[in-house]
Amino acid sequence: MSLRLVVNGEDRVSRAEPLTPLVDVLRDEFHLTGAKVACREGFCGACTVHIDGQPVVSCLVPLGMVEGREVRTVESLAAAGELSPLQRIMEEHDVVQCGMCFPGILMVLTSFFREHPRAERGEIKVALVGNICRCTGYERLVDAAVALAKRS
Amino acid sequence: MPGQNGERFHAATSLTDAIAALADRGSAGAALAGATWIMRAPLRHERRDLSYVAISKIDELRRLDILDREISIGACVTHAELASSLGSLPECRALAQAAVNSANPAVRNVATIGGNLCASAFAAADLVPALICLDAELEIEGAKGSERMTVKRFLEVRTGIGPDRLVRRVIVPRTARRSAHIRLPLRKAGDYPVAIVSLAATLNPTGVVESARVAVGSVEPVARRWEQLETSLVGHSLDPRRAAEQAERFCGDFLGREGVEAPGWYRVKVLPSLVRRAVLALQEQS
Numbered sequence: 001m002s003l004r005l006v007v008n009g010e011d012r013v014s015r016a017e018p019l020t021p022l023v024d025v026l027r028d029e030f031h032l033t034g035a036k037v038a039c040r041e042g043f044c045g046a047c048t049v050h051i052d053g054q055p056v057v058s059c060l061v062p063l064g065m066v067e068g069r070e071v072r073t074v075e076s077l078a079a080a081g082e083l084s085p086l087q088r089i090m091e092e093h094d095v096v097q098c099g100m101c102f103p104g105i106l107m108v109l110t111s112f113f114r115e116h117p118r119a120e121r122g123e124i125k126v127a128l129v130g131n132i133c134r135c136t137g138y139e140r141l142v143d144a145a146v147a148l149a150k151r152s
Numbered sequence: 153m154p155g156q157n158g159e160r161f162h163a164a165t166s167l168t169d170a171i172a173a174l175a176d177r178g179s180a181g182a183a184l185a186g187a188t189w190i191m192r193a194p195l196r197h198e199r200r201d202l203s204y205v206a207i208s209k210i211d212e213l214r215r216l217d218i219l220d221r222e223i224s225i226g227a228c229v230t231h232a233e234l235a236s237s238l239g240s241l242p243e244c245r246a247l248a249q250a251a252v253n254s255a256n257p258a259v260r261n262v263a264t265i266g267g268n269l270c271a272s273a274f275a276a277a278d279l280v281p282a283l284i285c286l287d288a289e290l291e292i293e294g295a296k297g298s299e300r301m302t303v304k305r306f307l308e309v310r311t312g313i314g315p316d317r318l319v320r321r322v323i324v325p326r327t328a329r330r331s332a333h334i335r336l337p338l339r340k341a342g343d344y345p346v347a348i349v350s351l352a353a354t355l356n357p358t359g360v361v362e363s364a365r366v367a368v369g370s371v372e373p374v375a376r377r378w379e380q381l382e383t384s385l386v387g388h389s390l391d392p393r394r395a396a397e398q399a400e401r402f403c404g405d406f407l408g409r410e411g412v413e414a415p416g417w418y419r420v421k422v423l424p425s426l427v428r429r430a431v432l433a434l435q436e437q438s
């Protein structure tokens with residue numbers, strides 16, 4: 001059985017089993033290794049991608065559910081080789097440490113800022129409750145996100 | 153065993169198609185809605201070798217209709233959709249709060265109300281006590297027709313409703329009540345609640361409680377009403393301290409479940425505080 005989906009704007013076909021977690025198809029079959037696998041439980045957010053524009057944890061999405069849908073991974077944020085404003089501000093504030101959590105954080109904040117471009121600090125923290133970061137202590141990354149909200 | 157045509161995964165296009173596919177598979181099949189519970193089966197050392205019938209693309213199951221006398225919620229409406237559609241309705245506050253505070257934003261975008269009700273081994277489901285306190289009912293659909301029942305009844309029979317039947321929709325009556333959903337996670341967000349109190353009450357013009365529903369979730373394996381406490385709230389005005397004292401008196405009603413995140417005694421011990429906060433929340437709604 002083969003299954004069609006659109007990944008970062010390109011038509012793709014996968015032959016994996018329909019219950020295969022989407023993150024495994026992205027990483028192992030399509031070699032898009034931006035989304036990370038840490039807990040496989042929906043708790044850490046490292047595997048977050050967008051499906052039809054909404055952030056979801058791709059470790060819990062079976063491939064069969066994304067047939068014909070549009071998936072975007074962190075690789076799509078700088079598709080033309082230019083960082084997105086969110087990526088740029090994270091770099092300016094020197095936020096990233098090991099980077100394991102970052103693809104998920106970028107995908108969550110990208111969709112969050114689309115709907116709440118001028119979000120307050122508290123709202124940004126609430127938006128990030130599903131993203132665990134073991135390195136940064138969060139404050140620096142929230143500072144960067146607040147700075148982006150202030151610019152818009 | 154897969155369905156007759158050998159599929160391990162069938163994306164149903166209509167309710168009729170889903171019910172036929174489930175009937176075909178019998179005990180070897182199961183519905184798959186948001187999949188956030190099913191995909192974690194291996195972590196719970198459970199089987200995931202069933203043949204799944206995906207129901208989340210069925211338009212009818214994704215509808216949420218706010219009618220004059222009731223709200224009809226299709227089984228595949230997500231926690232996120234519930235929160236955004238019901239947030240402005242005062243009579244449904246408990247359900248909106250349950251939806252918006254459960255899990256995390258990315259999970260709320262896919263987990264469904266039907267999955268929350270049907271995951272029978274999931275004691276900490278937020279939507280279940282909220283629905284109990286709002287006197288919600290369910291419609292179950294199968295090859296032999298549909299049946300309507302209260303959430304309480306559904307919780308008693310859900311493990312035996314049969315593999316060829318589906319929760320089709322949830323019906324919440326619209327009445328002039330106040331309601332609140334108070335949950336205690338150990339961290340501020342992200343983990344399962346240790347205990348949940350959902351409260352709904354109708355008040356007379358002088359502020360005296362005419363009817364009350366209290367539902368407790370996550371303390372025992374299955375959420376249930378706290379009838380003794382309900383009776384003691386009726387006939388009095390909303391008084392958080394008094395309500396907590398009454399809760400303290402009746403706490404012996406519960407036998408807390410043991411779990412890695414909290415011991416059983418702790419789940420029961422926190423109930424009076426949650427009741428106090430729930431009554432306070434109702435007091436603040438005018």
Ligand SMILES: Cc1cc2nc3c(=O)[nH]c(=O)nc-3n(C[C@H](O)[C@H](O)[C@H](O)COP(=O)(O)OP(=O)(O)OC[C@H]3O[C@@H](n4cnc5c(N)ncnc54)[C@H](O)[C@@H]3O)c2cc1C
Binds near residue numbers: 041189254268272274
């Ligand atoms: C990290 C994490 C944290 C979470 N925290 C919370 C929380 O704090 N509070 C909370 O309430 N929830 C929480 N959840 C969600 C919850 O655990 C369940 O995963 C979710 O509610 C199940 O919904 P689903 O649509 O994904 O169900 P699925 O996984 O698709 O199905 C669950 C079960 O229900 C059956 N089923 C589904 N729909 C129907 C139907 N219409 N008719 C008959 N049977 C059906 C399936 O066969 C299966 O047995 C959390 C989930 C994750 C991943």
Ligand code: FES
Binds near residue numbers: 042045048058060
């Ligand atoms: S790996 Fe998916 S949420 Fe942790």
Ligand code: FES
Binds near residue numbers: 097100101135
């Ligand atoms: S930067 Fe290492 S986990 Fe977040």
